Amino acid sequence: MAAAASLFRGAARGPPALAFARALRSAPPEPAGRGARRAALAAAGALGGLGLALGLWRRQAALAAAREDEEEKELRQRFMAPPVSGLRELRRRRREVRSRMELLIMETQAEVCRALAALDPGASFAVDSWERKEGGGGISCVLQDGEVFEKAGVNVSVVSGLLSEEAARQMRSRGKSLKAKDGKLPFCAMGVSSVIHPKNPHVPTMHFNYRYFEIEEADGTIQWWFGGGTDLTPTYLNEEDAVHFHKTLKEACDKHDLKLYPKYKKWCDDYFYIKHRGERRGIGGIFFDDMDSPSKEEVFQFVKSCAKAVVPCYIPIVKKHCHDSFTPEEKLWQQLRRGRYVEFNLVYDRGTKFGLLTPGSRIESILMSLPLTARWEYMHNPPESSKEAEILEVLRNPKDWVH
Numbered sequence: 001m002a003a004a005a006s007l008f009r010g011a012a013r014g015p016p017a018l019a020f021a022r023a024l025r026s027a028p029p030e031p032a033g034r035g036a037r038r039a040a041l042a043a044a045g046a047l048g049g050l051g052l053a054l055g056l057w058r059r060q061a062a063l064a065a066a067r068e069d070e071e072e073k074e075l076r077q078r079f080m081a082p083p084v085s086g087l088r089e090l091r092r093r094r095r096e097v098r099s100r101m102e103l104l105i106m107e108t109q110a111e112v113c114r115a116l117a118a119l120d121p122g123a124s125f126a127v128d129s130w131e132r133k134e135g136g137g138g139i140s141c142v143l144q145d146g147e148v149f150e151k152a153g154v155n156v157s158v159v160s161g162l163l164s165e166e167a168a169r170q171m172r173s174r175g176k177s178l179k180a181k182d183g184k185l186p187f188c189a190m191g192v193s194s195v196i197h198p199k200n201p202h203v204p205t206m207h208f209n210y211r212y213f214e215i216e217e218a219d220g221t222i223q224w225w226f227g228g229g230t231d232l233t234p235t236y237l238n239e240e241d242a243v244h245f246h247k248t249l250k251e252a253c254d255k256h257d258l259k260l261y262p263k264y265k266k267w268c269d270d271y272f273y274i275k276h277r278g279e280r281r282g283i284g285g286i287f288f289d290d291m292d293s294p295s296k297e298e299v300f301q302f303v304k305s306c307a308k309a310v311v312p313c314y315i316p317i318v319k320k321h322c323h324d325s326f327t328p329e330e331k332l333w334q335q336l337r338r339g340r341y342v343e344f345n346l347v348y349d350r351g352t353k354f355g356l357l358t359p360g361s362r363i364e365s366i367l368m369s370l371p372l373t374a375r376w377e378y379m380h381n382p383p384e385s386s387k388e389a390e391i392l393e394v395l396r397n398p399k400d401w402v403h
Contacts, residue, residue, distance in 0.1 A: 079106045080113055081129045081139045084158035097296050098188070101212045101303075102158055105192035106139075108210070108307045109154045112194060113141050115311045116154075119318055120146040125154075134360040135160040136188075142368060148322045151197045153368035158190040159358070163215065166357040170350075171215075174290060181218035188214045191228070192307070193351065195369040196314075201334035202324040204234035204241070205282070205341065206314045207369070209351060210307050226299050227289035230310055231268055233282030233341060235334040237391045239401075241317045242283050246401035248313035249286050252305045260302070261402075264288045269398040274344050279395040281344045285313075289350070333388050335375035342374050 083090055083106050085099070093099040113125050123146030131137040138157035143149055163171075163185040168178055178185055191211030198205065210228035217223060232245050246265070253261035268287035272280050286306065291299050345352055355366035382388030 078110055080110050080125070080127050080141050084137045084139070084156070097300050098190075098212070098214065101300065102190055104300075104304055104307060105156050105190060105210065108192045108310065109139065109141060109156050109194075111311055112154050113143075115315050116143065116149060116152050116196065119315070119322065120148040122147050123149065125152075130362055130365070132159055132161075132360045132362070134162075138362065138365060140362075140365045140368065144372065146199075148198060148200070148203075148318065149196060150199045151372045152194075153196075154192065154194040155365050155368055156190075156192050157362075157365065158188075159360075160188040161186070161360070163187045164357050164359055167354055170353060170357065176215075176223065176290075177217075178215060178223070179218045186216040189354075191351075193369075194310075197338070197371040198318065198322065200322055200324055201235040201326050201330045202238075202321040203318050204232050205338075205371075207231055207233070208307075208310050210303050211351075212303075223292075224296060225290045225292040226303050227291060228303060228306065229264065229268055229271075229285060229287035230306065230313065231272060231282055231285035231287065232314075233337070234391065235337050236330070236387050237283075237394055238321075241320070242399075242401045244316065245283075245285065245313050248309050249306070250402050252309035253286065253302075255305050256298070256302045261286065272344065274340060274348070276347075277340060277343070279340070279392065280398060281341060281395075283394060283401075284398060332375070333382070335373060336377060336380060337391075338371045338374035339376045342370055345369050 083102055085102055090099045090103060117123070117125060120143065123143050125141045125143045128140040128142070129137065130140065136157070136159035138155060138159070140153065140155045142151070142153045144151050146152075163178075165183075168180070168185055172178055189211065191209060193209040193211075195207045196205060208228070208230040210226075212226050213224060215223045230249060232242070234241070250261040250265075253264065264286035265284060268284040269280060271287045272282060272284065274281060291302075293299070349369075352366060352369070355361045356363075382392065
């Protein structure tokens with residue numbers, strides 16, 4: 001009977017068959033001459049216990065599998081498509097920041113797409129999952145020719161492989177040491193990126209991007225950092241909208257450190273500067289890169305707060321203006337300003353450059369940020385004191401919107 005008792009103790013540590021074998025090995029020997037009957041009773045009791053334990057183990061395994069299936073189903077419903085790394089792999093490594101970041105960018109993509117779709121019910125997002133032969137892949141969600149949005153794209157990418165020489169050179173120019181082994185630098189990069197171009201010139205264009213990098217150096221050291229930001233590009237200035245946008249981002253930053261918003265607001269104004277035009281792309285927001293302190297967990301939580309601020313900082317502005325009337329002249333000015341947007345993205349943007357320099361990149365996803373239509377006119381200058389001149393003044397001389 002000792003074997004049967006041991007069996008129940010061992011069932012919780014693995015399949016009952018293994019527990020039964022352990023129990024038999026640990027059972028004390030029966031004294032000689034006690035007869036076959038006691039031995040038969042002991043064996044029957046052990047086998048009965050094995051049957052009970054096996055049934056219990058099967059029920060527990062079935063319940064665990066059902067919970068996993070339900071969790072997976074729930075996650076699939078939350079996302080626009082299955083994650084690049086797979087739900088089971090993300091669950092297995094759920095405590096790692098790398099996995100949590102992938103889940104965050106998937107959630108952000110879904111939240112933004114659903115918020116935009118709710119404002120433009122006649123249109124829908126095309127969801128395109130793609131793979132990169134060098135490692136990883138992504139999910140591109142693009143809405144085109146809607147009633148409210150001319151083009152809105154929200155992309156997720158999770159890629160890995162070896163960093164190209166051009167990309168490594170670009171990063172070293174920002175102060176990264178990046179010690180390669182035999183000229184090779186294994187990397188992993190993931191992020192969510194979006195550009196939204198509305199039809200109505202009184203609804204501003206909005207861009208956001210949040211990303212995470214890991215690079216393995218020659219000695220096995222992992223360099224990691226986060227980057228990202230959210231910025232607004234209006235065709236016409238509405239000060240109330242500008243205050244709302246910046247105030248929402250400031251609140252997200254202030255949860256972590258009161259110094260972050262002014263620092264990253266200035267960085268945004270400086271980063272989105274079109275040098276050959278002498279003006280900013282828009283009225284800014286926040287921008288940061290190479291952020292690797294105070295700790296990985298603290299930076300992740302900051303990035304999470306910023307990502308969660310995307311919908312509340314922008315969607316109320318769209319709701320407010322998407323049905324505003326506009327003139328052909330205002331639509332023309334929107335097209336000219338979009339030309340400036342294209343110039344910045346193709347000439348200066350860090351993310352565009354990295355994508356174009358990374359082997360196996362998906363060009364359609366990288367250039368998703370470009371509008372369907374834009375315009376360039378030779379020597380176009382708006383009249384003084386016009387609404388067009390008003391926005392140009394702010395683009396040339398950034399303002400403090402929250403103080």
